[in-house]
Amino acid sequence: MKFVISLVCGILSHFCTYFFCTCVAQGDKKKEHTSSDLDQFLKVSYQSVLKASEGFSLANLIGKGSFGSVYKGVIENSETTIAIKVLNLLHPAASKSLFVECEALKNIRHRNLVKVLSACSGYDHRSDDFKVLIYVFMVNVGA
Structure with a gap:
């Protein structure tokens, strides 16, 4: 049971980290392409x-x-x-x-x-x- 819980927590943390990194990277790309007023x-x-x-x-x-x-x-x-x-x-x-x-x-x-x-x-x-x-x-x- 401990193995299954730690495996699920590990997988969820990897998905959260991937999602966070993807959002930050896309936000930086948008800032690069927009010129200031x-x-x-x-x-x-x-x-x-x-x-x-x-x-x-x-x-x-x-x-x-x-x-x-x-x-x-x-x-x-x-x-x-x-x-x-x-x-x-x-x-x-x-x-x-x-x-x-x-x-x-x-x-x-x-x-x-x-x-x-x-x-x-x-x-x-x-x-x-x-x-x-x-x-x-x-x-x-x-x-």
């Missing part, structure tokens, strides 16, 4: 945003509101047209608006929403705080 975004600087919007020229201005302005531009070394939302950080609620917008876009997926390509936060040429969101540009065909 940061790798999907473009790496942009103030200078590249300035160049893409041609110095934030009025000719590229496509919208203006209390929290900032939106400019059309082209990414350097690419044919991709982008929309650059520059926040007016002099407005006290602009930073909060940015965080709310990012949180909403992070959690919502819909075919009619434009894709966020990147964000940039830093300082401009006058050492003022500078924050932008960069979207895929979509022509407004409904208006």
Whole structure:
């Protein structure tokens, strides 16, 4: 009887060990194949945003509101047209608006929403705080 019990316990422990090792190995494979969210975004600087919007020229201005302005531009070394939302950080609620917008876009997926390509936060040429969101540009065909 002791032999049968020890044999059954040994077999069960081998199955448990095999199952555990298999689950851990598959979890590691999934982590290797998924890229982080940061790798999907473009790496942009103030200078590249300035160049893409041609110095934030009025000719590229496509919208203006209390929290900032939106400019059309082209990414350097690419044919991709982008929309650059520059926040007016002099407005006290602009930073909060940015965080709310990012949180909403992070959690919502819909075919009619434009894709966020990147964000940039830093300082401009006058050492003022500078924050932008960069979207895929979509022509407004409904208006």
